Amino acid sequence: MIIIKGSNLVKEYGSKMSKTQVIKGINLTIESGEFVSVVGPSGSGKTTLLYLLSGLEPYTDGSIQLFDKELNTYSSSDTANLRQTKIGFVFQSYNLIGNLNVYENVLISAVIAGKSDKNRVHEALEMVGMLEYKDLYPNQISGGMQQRVSIARALVNDPEIIFADEPTGNLDHHNGFQIMEILKQLNQNYHKTIIFVTHNEDLLSFGTRTIRLNDGLIIEDVETLK
Ligand SMILES: Nc1ncnc2c1ncn2[C@@H]1O[C@H](COP(=O)(O)OP(=O)(O)OP(=O)(O)O)[C@@H](O)[C@H]1O
Numbered sequence: 143m144i145i146i147k148g149s150n151l152v153k154e155y156g157s158k159m160s161k162t163q164v165i166k167g168i169n170l171t172i173e174s175g176e177f178v179s180v181v182g183p184s185g186s187g188k189t190t191l192l193y194l195l196s197g198l199e200p201y202t203d204g205s206i207q208l209f210d211k212e213l214n215t216y217s218s219s220d221t222a223n224l225r226q227t228k229i230g231f232v233f234q235s236y237n238l239i240g241n242l243n244v245y246e247n248v249l250i251s252a253v254i255a256g257k258s259d260k261n262r263v264h265e266a267l268e269m270v271g272m273l274e275y276k277d278l279y280p281n282q283i284s285g286g287m288q289q290r291v292s293i294a295r296a297l298v299n300d301p302e303i304i305f306a307d308e309p310t311g312n313l314d315h316h317n318g319f320q321i322m323e324i325l326k327q328l329n330q331n332y333h334k335t336i337i338f339v340t341h342n343e344d345l346l347s348f349g350t351r352t353i354r355l356n357d358g359l360i361i362e363d364v365e366t367l368k
């Protein structure tokens with residue numbers, strides 16, 4: 143089942159007088175259950191593409207069908223619903239709230255979506271191996287553990303798609319691979335569609351498909367060799 147379809151997608155930044163095109167006419171289709179790695183040099187548009195596909199940034203031209211509906215026709219309540227329940231986001235810098243403990247950092251995401259289901263919070267923490275650390279604060283745990291919590295936070299409302307922008311970018315090799323293993327489990331065992339950005343070619347083998355960007359265009363889109 144196709145869940146994302148981008149056609150002739152263009153993103154420009156700047157004013158009318160000086161415009162820069164950073165996404166220059168991209169076509170792509172992503173099916174439910176795929177695990178897509180997006181790679182490419184710095185400035186090639188990886189983050190921008192992720193933000194367009196997830197509705198975090200408006201696109202300038204072209205179209206994006208997300209869950210069968212044109213993204214720029216989403217109402218503000220559609221967009222809120224999308225962010226709260228249908229997609230999850232994981233960032234390079236974790237973005238946990240320092241004065242909330244591990245448990246509360248995940249709970250808050252459920253509460254915002256109107257579902258403060260404590261069992262679900264437990265389940266999400268268990269899925270990333272962080273339940274036993276639930277009472278600790280972000281500054282009491284390692285970067286790898288913080289990233290696991292941020293994955294639990296993205297998971298707690300049971301989204302269909304997880305977008306991750308360089309989720310291992312701040313981590314050492316060992317912790318980075320642990321995070322990738324978790325994403326792989328979520329893909330294989332829970333059928334989450336995952337779209338993640340990386341600079342690290344060693345991580346491509348976790349995914350099922352590699353999209354390579356250069357200067358705002360897709361230059362390669364292939365099934366990942368195992
Ligand atoms: N808000 C913005 N305003 C103007 N230009 C922007 C903005 N965001 C990104 N850009 C430009 O768009 C281009 C693509 O940026 P983007 O962040 O998507 O690249 P990236 O591939 O994610 O790079 P990196 O690997 O360094 O994270 C860059 O030239 C960047 O300077």
Ligand SMILES: [Mg+2]
Pocket residue numbers: 188189190
């Ligand atoms: Mg980026």
